[in-house]
Each structure stands twice: as structure tokens, then as C-alpha cells.
Amino acid sequence: xxxxxxxxxxxxxxxxxxxxxxxxxxxxxxxxxxxxxxxxxxxxxxxxxxxxxxxxxxxxxxxxxxxxxxxxxxxxxxxxxxxxxxxxxxxxxxxxxxxxxxxxxxxxxxxx
Amino acid sequence: xxxxxxxxxxxxxxxxxxxxxxxxxxxxxxxxxxxxxxxxxxxxxxxxxxxxxxxxxxxxxxxxxxxxxxxxxxxxxxxxxxxxxxxxxxxxxxxxxxxxxxxxxxxxxxxxxx
Numbered sequence: 001x002x003x004x005x006x007x008x009x010x011x012x013x014x015x016x017x018x019x020x021x022x023x024x025x026x027x028x029x030x031x032x033x034x035x036x037x038x039x040x041x042x043x044x045x046x047x048x049x050x051x052x053x054x055x056x057x058x059x060x061x062x063x064x065x066x067x068x069x070x071x072x073x074x075x076x077x078x079x080x081x082x083x084x085x086x087x088x089x090x091x092x093x094x095x096x097x098x099x100x101x102x103x104x105x106x107x108x109x110x111x112x
Numbered sequence: 113x114x115x116x117x118x119x120x121x122x123x124x125x126x127x128x129x130x131x132x133x134x135x136x137x138x139x140x141x142x143x144x145x146x147x148x149x150x151x152x153x154x155x156x157x158x159x160x161x162x163x164x165x166x167x168x169x170x171x172x173x174x175x176x177x178x179x180x181x182x183x184x185x186x187x188x189x190x191x192x193x194x195x196x197x198x199x200x201x202x203x204x205x206x207x208x209x210x211x212x213x214x215x216x217x218x219x220x221x222x223x224x225x226x
Contacts, residue, residue, distance in 0.1 A: 058140045
């Protein structure tokens with residue numbers, strides 16, 4: 001199946017900073033999804049992308065569907081403490097089923 | 113609007129005991145349903161998915177099983193738990209149309225096998 005590589009694995013943020021993370025795939029995707037998981041809770045869908053080159057925002061979050069269709073980027077502008085958590089990218093495992101492949105996640109924590 | 117429920121929220125069970133986790137979805141019909149497991153600090157592992165009543169696909173061979181007795185009910189079971197079954201179990205649903213891969217997750221069940 002498709003392998004998703006997320007980077008960085010972890011990052012520290014300082015309030016007010018802009019941060020970014022990315023996800024790459026070994027195969028072409030027609031959909032990219034970004035989720036955030038707070039500790040002890042289920043992941044929440046942040047942004048869904050359906051078209052190569054698409055740029056979509058959700059508040060201070062902006063995600064882009066890479067032109068090659070093998071990557072996607074998530075940016076957080078003006079970080080606040082509640083941005084901490086684990087961010088996952090996901091994409092379809094195949095073209096004829098309903099399963100997703102998830103990246104290993106980027107853990108965002110606040111720099112002391 | 114759609115909501116997804118899981119229970120129990122937390123569970124501590126001894127090795128060798130049975131398991132039953134329940135997931136229900138409200139506000140939608142004929143959803144696709146999924147069970148995932150998340151080990152501490154790790155990503156999401158798909159265990160089972162279902163596209164309809166009685167239709168279950170298993171992704172990982174293990175001592176767990178899943179059933180879908182009703183359209184919006186998904187159950188994860190085990191006859192005898194192993195220590196390695198500990199983890200955070202997540203249920204998710206998606207619309208049954210092929211145009212949507214968006215999955216929506218429940219609050220999860222934290223299982224500790226002792």
C-alpha cells in the first residue's frame with residue numbers, strides 16, 4: 001500500500017510563530033486530508049484537499065495539495081498554545097475502496 | 113448533524129478476559145465504519161472496516177473480531193485479551209459515496225490489559 005512520510009516527526013512552537021509540516025507519498029493521491037489529535041481524544045478533520053495545486057484555509061491553518069500529487073503541506077500561522085497536539089496527514093489507500101493511509105504524525109509542543 | 117459515540121471511555125481488563133467495545137453513529141444512513149488502534153505515541157492502524165450490515169473486512173490478523181449487527185452500530189470483540197491488545201481504540205465513519213474519503217472519529221476507548 002501507499003506509504004506516507006510526515007516531517008518533521010516533532011516540533012516545538014513558540015506562541016506567535018508560523019510553523020509548517022509536510023507529508024509525502026510514494027504514490028499519486030487524488031485526496032489529501034489533515035487531522036489534529038488532542039491528547040486522549042479522537043482525531044478531528046481539519047482540512048480536505050481534492051485537487052492538485054489547491055490551497056485551502058481553515059482559520060489560521062492553510063493546507064496545500066502539491067502539484068505532483070505526491071505531497072501536501074500544512075501551515076499554522078501565529079501559533080497559540082492550543083495548537084499543541086499531533087497532526088496527521090492521510091490519503092486514500094486505493095482507488096476502489098474506502099480506506100485511508102495515515103502518516104505517523106507530527107507532534108507539536110510548546111517551547112518552554 | 114452526525115455524531116459518533118464510543119463506550120466505554122476507559123477499560124482495564126486482565127489478560128485472557130473477553131472484550132466488547134461499541135460504536136454507534138447518529139444522523140446518517142449506511143455509513144462506512146472503521147476500527148483503528150493507536151499504540152502510545154504511534155500512528156493509526158486500521159483493524160476492520162465495514163461498508164454495510166454484516167460486511168466486515170479485516171486488515172490485520174489478530175485475536176480481535178468485529179461485527180455490524182445494525183446499520184449504525186459497530187462492535188469490536190475479543191474472546192481472550194493479550195497484553196499487546198492494550199491501546200487506544202478509535203471508531204470512525206465516512207459517507208458511503210465514493211466521492212468522499214473524509215472519515216470522522218469518535219472519542220476513543222483507552223484499553224489497558226493487565
